[in-house]
Amino acid sequence: MAAVQVATVAEIPEGTAKTVEINGHKIVVCHAEGTFYALDNTCSHAEASLGEGEVDSDELTIECPRHGSQFSLETGKPRNLPAYEPVSTYTVAVRDDAVFVEYSG
Numbered sequence: 001m002a003a004v005q006v007a008t009v010a011e012i013p014e015g016t017a018k019t020v021e022i023n024g025h026k027i028v029v030c031h032a033e034g035t036f037y038a039l040d041n042t043c044s045h046a047e048a049s050l051g052e053g054e055v056d057s058d059e060l061t062i063e064c065p066r067h068g069s070q071f072s073l074e075t076g077k078p079r080n081l082p083a084y085e086p087v088s089t090y091t092v093a094v095r096d097d098a099v100f101v102e103y104s105g
């Protein structure tokens with residue numbers, strides 16, 4: 001398991017998401033309520049980039065821009081249809097001004 005620096009804190013303001021690539025694998029890093037979360041960027045329902053969706057800091061979700069399923073930032077599970085399978089989540093660490101994602105792929 002390697003911790004890969006994917007961004008600086010300033011690059012992902014509160015309430016936003018940024019899509020990053022680690023070893024060719026797209027991951028969306030979200031900033032909500034002062035905490036960073038990382039999930040697979042590709043929706044579990046069809047071909048859509050969650051990183052282009054809206055982060056909801058109150059609900060701690062990101063909404064798929066294609067059909068509107070909202071995924072928990074903490075568990076990767078969708079809270080509503082049409083998606084019903086979770087996306088993978090990854091551990092995020094912040095050190096100084098850098099955001100790291102633990103990735104083993």
Ligand code: FES
Nearest residue numbers: 043045046064067
């Ligand atoms: S592609 Fe994401 S909910 Fe359909």
